[in-house]
Amino acid sequence: MYRGIYVFIIGMCYNYALAQQLQPRLIDICKKDTTLLSVRCLDKTQNCFAASTWIWQTPRGTIEQARTLKIYEAGWFKLFIYQNLKLQWCDSVYVKGYVHELPKDTILCGTVLTFSPSQGIVNLWNVKSEIKDLQIRNSGIYSIEIQKGRCRHKDTIHVSIKPKPQQQFYTQQFCDHDSSKRIGPAQQSNWHYLWSTGSRSAQIDVQHNGLYVLQMYKPRECKLEQQYTITIKTCPCRLNLPSTIYPKSKVYFYIQPACPITMYRLSISDMFGNLIFQTQRITEVWDGTYKGSTCPEGLYQYELVTADRDGKKIRNGKIKLVY
Incomplete structure (x- = not known):
């Protein structure tokens, strides 16, 4: 909160022909610096009171012969200028002071x-x-x-x-080949977020092991802190293999490897060992047909040969075709 200092002028016996009144202004005597009061002559020489006697009456007492006066406190400041014991010019100014800074809500x-x-x-x-x-x-x-x-x-x-909210602690593990390593709460309206990384989003993606700290707050509420201890480890490559396909629903035999594949061969046969479908392209799917004709419902065999950073693997199993 801020308060200023207002100066109120009450003219007494100043001479218009010699000098200006002590001018009103906005000052602040509660700061470390001080404010000056002085008289400005109307002539260009600034010698209108050169041979005069100056007497200031201040809250601290009488001060003589000061051409410029420093203000340290609130109260009345009166200036009398005499020449040959005759009052030549005078004026007064009242300074009202406030504390510069007050405690905040x-x-x-x-x-x-x-x-x-x-x-x-x-x-x-x-x-x-x-x-x-x-x-x-x-x-x-x-x-x-x-x-x-x-x-x-x-x-x-x-x-x-x-009441001070309790800190919340989380421990999460990710595999190095996980496509998403996201941590953090769901975004909420009116909440502000600040991560130890500098991010201001509710959630962040992490790439390294370590401690991640989130501060959450909203206006007129206490801050909530969450700490996430993250471990990113090297995991075996995974292949998610379907057990059933539904061609009419466009659910085909298709795999999604969790890490890069350097070799890929998929073979599908009927239960008598007759080859129905084979591909070396991971993006190619079996749609339940053979040479353009729809295969009957039932069980089929597959063989999947892959090579990745963990080496070469051969997987065998059964797949069910349903319409």
């Missing part, structure tokens, strides 16, 4: 909010206690009085205390 997740005197906090009225490392343990609206230097301000802060 906050959500605490399973923790307490601690204030200490070093933060410039003077009092929390609704707990009727001056600050001595006071801890806020309950949700509510707290009235607070803050002082930094000579700047003092009163404000309220809204504190919501919610």
